[in-house]
Amino acid sequence: MPTPERAAVLPALALVLNAFTWGVSWWPLRELQGAGLHPLWATVLIYAVAVGLISLRAPRAWRELLRTPSLWVLVLAAGATNASFNWAVTIGDVVRVVLLFYVMPLWAVLLARALLGERLTAAAALRVVLALAGAAIVLWPADGGGWPLPRTLAEGLGLIGGFSFALNNVMLRREADRSASARALAMFLGGVVVSAALALGTAAPVPPPPAAGWIAGMLALALAFWAATWRCNTAPPGCRPTPRR
Numbered sequence: 563m564p565t566p567e568r569a570a571v572l573p574a575l576a577l578v579l580n581a582f583t584w585g586v587s588w589w590p591l592r593e594l595q596g597a598g599l600h601p602l603w604a605t606v607l608i609y610a611v612a613v614g615l616i617s618l619r620a621p622r623a624w625r626e627l628l629r630t631p632s633l634w635v636l637v638l639a640a641g642a643t644n645a646s647f648n649w650a651v652t653i654g655d656v657v658r659v660v661l662l663f664y665v666m667p668l669w670a671v672l673l674a675r676a677l678l679g680e681r682l683t684a685a686a687a688l689r690v691v692l693a694l695a696g697a698a699i700v701l702w703p704a705d706g707g708g709w710p711l712p713r714t715l716a717e718g719l720g721l722i723g724g725f726s727f728a729l730n731n732v733m734l735r736r737e738a739d740r741s742a743s744a745r746a747l748a749m750f751l752g753g754v755v756v757s758a759a760l761a762l763g764t765a766a767p768v769p770p771p772p773a774a775g776w777i778a779g780m781l782a783l784a785l786a787f788w789a790a791t792w793r794c795n796t797a798p799p800g801c802r803p804t805p806r807r
Contacts, residue, residue: 583790588651598770601652602761609753611784620743639729640749641756646723654716662720668693669728
């Protein structure tokens, strides 16, 4: 059993690792795009590697996933999150995309109310107001005219990714009684399925011929995403969501 001090530090370290990985992922994704690998296909390959690692580490997770319909909502939510975010930060202004992505507290409050029955508190209402104000500031037209609406594909993807991320987090809490392996498998599988569907639906350029450079970069990013997400998903309470009551 970990000491109280270690139990308090591990969740924080897991969250820092997860945030750092997501925060710098735009750079390798753009490098992969420069090598001819579209961000949607990059996401498919990256998360396919992670699915393979989880399958080897915890093969029983597949059985739990297949017999739990609610985990497939997590598949779709996580898939939409990763596909939208990775695509957006590759083609758009990273700062604007991230700011719009983190309108997430607005969606989280509404989804937690709808799916978890959480009470709308004054603090939650304040988060909604702050999220709306932040989105309006980012989206407000430079000339001061018109409505604060997304005007580029990257901005729209940032908002969609934020909504999906909120749904992902709410579903993680809703399904907290499921094993960490099954939840992690659902999230990574979503990255494969949704990104592949979008890549095919948008006629994204097919991956380039195999080359050591982009394959090594893709594998390194896959290991980083797997380590960050797996570590946060299996950390002691504080990083992991608490079960429903």
